[in-house]
Amino acid sequence: MQKENRTKSYTAMKKILFIVGSLRKESFNRKLAAKAEQLLAGRAEVEYLDYSEVPPMNQDQEFPAPEAVKRVREQVAAADGLWIFSPEYNYSYPGHLKNLIDWLSRPLVAGDRQTPLAINGKKVALSGAGGAAATAKCREKLTELLTLPFIRADVMAEPQTGIRLNVEAWTEGRMVLTEAQEAALQQQADAFINYL
Numbered sequence: 001m002q003k004e005n006r007t008k009s010y011t012a013m014k015k016i017l018f019i020v021g022s023l024r025k026e027s028f029n030r031k032l033a034a035k036a037e038q039l040l041a042g043r044a045e046v047e048y049l050d051y052s053e054v055p056p057m058n059q060d061q062e063f064p065a066p067e068a069v070k071r072v073r074e075q076v077a078a079a080d081g082l083w084i085f086s087p088e089y090n091y092s093y094p095g096h097l098k099n100l101i102d103w104l105s106r107p108l109v110a111g112d113r114q115t116p117l118a119i120n121g122k123k124v125a126l127s128g129a130g131g132a133a134a135t136a137k138c139r140e141k142l143t144e145l146l147t148l149p150f151i152r153a154d155v156m157a158e159p160q161t162g163i164r165l166n167v168e169a170w171t172e173g174r175m176v177l178t179e180a181q182e183a184a185l186q187q188q189a190d191a192f193i194n195y196l
Contacts, residue, residue: 014196015045017079019085019136021128022098023052027057028129028165028175029085032185035177036083036127039189044196049075057102063110069103076104077118081196082153083125088138098145103149119146123154125192126186127161129175156195159188 018037020030037046053068055061063194065073069173087094104119126142128135129168146153168174177185 004184008164011044012071013043014080014193016040016081016083016192016196017075018046018048018101019051019082019084019086019097019100020048021059022093023096027087028128029161031175032129032161033034033083033085033128035182036085036185036189038125039186039193041072042195043193045077047079051096051100054096054100054103058092065103067109068110070189073099073108073118075103076122079122079175081123081125081192082119083127083192084142086126086128086135086138086142088130088133088135090127091133091143092141093138093145097142101145103161105148113150117151121154123156125156125160125188125195126129127163128170128187129163129165132164136162153161156192159191161185161188 018031018033020027022029033048040046049072051072053067054072055068086097089095104117108115108117109112125147126139128138130138139162143155143157145151146155162175163181166176168176
């Protein structure tokens with residue numbers, strides 16, 4: 001009976017797909033995602049989306065969709081929510097992250113604008129680690145992009161977590177969160193679990 005209850009508890013867990021906006025292996029946003037994963041332990045199933053092989057959006061290659069595009073669409077569709085951790089590039093989001101979202105916003109069948117897309121209605125949390133602005137512009141523009149009428153993602157407006165990186169991050173590659181930053185990430189993790 002006890003084993004059966006544990007199984008029920010596990011299957012009831014929400015699945016959150018982490019999307020890291022930096023492709024760098026040692027990126028600060030990947031480290032921030034790892035910290036968020038710890039905060040969700042035992043409460044959600046976390047998976048990371050590898051979209052490094054998704055090609056640039058090209059209508060000449062759109063149908064049939066490339067295998068890497070099919071895979072990310074399936075992973076997005078299977079998730080209860082998406083949590084994006086992204087740096088800010090020139091007061092906006094990285095181009096490769098935009099490219100991923102471009103693919104997710106395209107029809108699955110040529111000319112078919114009726115069939116729902118994997119990203120439609122998907123609940124999304126936004127976080128980012130970066131410079132003095134703590135990725136505020138990136139998160140603002142991601143919200144604008146994700147809530148466009150044909151994408152229609154359900155972005156959790158508040159709370160979001162913006163991390164202004166410590167000096168050691170830039171000089172030694174070592175990200176250290178303050179107590180306040182950890183508390184903000186914890187608050188966002190708790191809120192997103194309830195949002196799903």
